[in-house]
Amino acid sequence: VRQVTAELYARVQHFYARQTHALDSGNFKEYVDTFTEDAIFQHSPDAPPARTRAGILAAAEAHREAHKGDRVTRRHYFNQIVLTPLPDNSVRATLYALVVRTRSGETVPEIWPSCLLEDILTVDDDILLRSRHISYD
Amino acid sequence: VRQVTAELYARVQHFYARQTHALDSGNFKEYVDTFTEDAIFQHSPDAPPARTRAGILAAAEAHREAHKGDRVTRRHYFNQIVLTPLPDNSVRATLYALVVRTRSGETVPEIWPSCLLEDILTVDDDILLRSRHISYD
Amino acid sequence: VRQVTAELYARVQHFYARQTHALDSGNFKEYVDTFTEDAIFQHSPDAPPARTRAGILAAAEAHREAHKGDRVTRRHYFNQIVLTPLPDNSVRATLYALVVRTRSGETVPEIWPSCLLEDILTVDDDILLRSRHISYD
Numbered sequence: 001v002r003q004v005t006a007e008l009y010a011r012v013q014h015f016y017a018r019q020t021h022a023l024d025s026g027n028f029k030e031y032v033d034t035f036t037e038d039a040i041f042q043h044s045p046d047a048p049p050a051r052t053r054a055g056i057l058a059a060a061e062a063h064r065e066a067h068k069g070d071r072v073t074r075r076h077y078f079n080q081i082v083l084t085p086l087p088d089n090s091v092r093a094t095l096y097a098l099v100v101r102t103r104s105g106e107t108v109p110e111i112w113p114s115c116l117l118e119d120i121l122t123v124d125d126d127i128l129l130r131s132r133h134i135s136y137d
Numbered sequence: 138v139r140q141v142t143a144e145l146y147a148r149v150q151h152f153y154a155r156q157t158h159a160l161d162s163g164n165f166k167e168y169v170d171t172f173t174e175d176a177i178f179q180h181s182p183d184a185p186p187a188r189t190r191a192g193i194l195a196a197a198e199a200h201r202e203a204h205k206g207d208r209v210t211r212r213h214y215f216n217q218i219v220l221t222p223l224p225d226n227s228v229r230a231t232l233y234a235l236v237v238r239t240r241s242g243e244t245v246p247e248i249w250p251s252c253l254l255e256d257i258l259t260v261d262d263d264i265l266l267r268s269r270h271i272s273y274d
Numbered sequence: 275v276r277q278v279t280a281e282l283y284a285r286v287q288h289f290y291a292r293q294t295h296a297l298d299s300g301n302f303k304e305y306v307d308t309f310t311e312d313a314i315f316q317h318s319p320d321a322p323p324a325r326t327r328a329g330i331l332a333a334a335e336a337h338r339e340a341h342k343g344d345r346v347t348r349r350h351y352f353n354q355i356v357l358t359p360l361p362d363n364s365v366r367a368t369l370y371a372l373v374v375r376t377r378s379g380e381t382v383p384e385i386w387p388s389c390l391l392e393d394i395l396t397v398d399d400d401i402l403l404r405s406r407h408i409s410y411d
Contacts, residue, residue: 004288005281005284006279006280006281006283006284006285009284009287009288010280079291079351079352079353080290080291080295080349080350080351080352081287081288081291082288082291082292082295083288094295095291096349096351096374098351098374110382111374111382111383111385112381112382112383113376113381113383114347114374114376114383116349136381137347137349137376137383
């Protein structure tokens with residue numbers, strides 16, 4: 001990637017919108033397809049990263065199983081996306097994330113955590129997520 | 138609409154920014170002009186939808202009248218916009234919405250509700266909202 | 275600026291993303307470089323505006339000094355950006371801002387204040403902020 005064009009910026013925003021909708025609606029097949037086959041996802045400071053689409057899918061399913069009684073709707077808000085071109089067909093994306101959680105039967109959501117995401121995206125006909133590192137505030 | 142170009146994505150973002158500013162500032166004339174003349178707005182699960190610009194204006198004015206003593210500033214945040222082209226001159230937009238409410242004399246806002254919006258937008262020289270369906274979390 | 279193109283809209287979004295990251299990470303040199311040399315920043319209704327990059331830097335450093343024991347991570351979320359072209363090489367940007375504050379050792383952030391920003395941006399090879407007026411809800 002040579003420079004951050006308007007086309008790239010809009011494509012990245014749309015990519016994140018589709019990724020968060022897939023995750024929040026529980027469409028994990030579509031969600032893991034937003035990662036590269038060999039992706040690395042460092043989602044927690046206390047655990048090793050998830051690796052490969054199969055590993056990221058397993059982590060998502062384990063999270064759902066652990067929270068299956070919660071009856072909480074989660075919505076990921078990604079914002080303030082800074083892009084830095086890298087020498088190959090990729091780009092670094094640094095962005096903010098908030099999760100909005102609404103418990104069934106309540107109207108006022110809980111909003112946490114607040115995070116910094118550091119992603120590497122590959123940019124070809126499709127955009128895919130090659131690595132993600134989450135820092136919790 | 139054939140494909141989601143950067144131009145379309147930016148136009149849709151700008152459309153929503155102008156629509157929310159018009160609504161939140163109480164400029165209802167400008168707000169209803171963001172809808173098509175024959176728009177349908179399903180704003181509540183418990184009531185029939187508002188129909189046509191005149192009907193949507195009446196609903197907005199009724200809401201203001203019902204809350205006129207509240208002294209609350211509302212700000213609508215729309216985010217995570219996913220666009221899907223439709224066969225005619227329209228596009229489906231699926232997006233998240235949060236309302237930030239600050240009571241006069243207080244600094245900490247209440248943030249609710251969290252919603253999913255499902256919109257149909259017509260895309261010509263201007264973008265207009267033809268239908269909206271709100272799902273509350 | 276003659277019209278709001280997709281290129282301009284994406285450039286402005288990226289500009290605000292970089293500005294907020296610089297501010298929130300304490301990189302004040304990069305932060306003040308997002309202002310014009312002669313910028314005016316009306317950040318409080320009760321104080322005179324900060325003027326020039328040197329004055330804005332001094333205000334940022336004074337704010338950090340006053341809050342140095344707080345151990346709070348702040349993240350500025352800017353959204354709902356409305357652009358209005360102006361007759362010269364500038365554009366008016368009207369947008370919403372929220373600050374998300376997470377105290378060290380806690381996970382649930384405080385979200386305040388909610389603001390309206392009225393900015394004038396100069397648009398050349400770079401985008402720079404010439405003036406900012408903040409209205410707190």
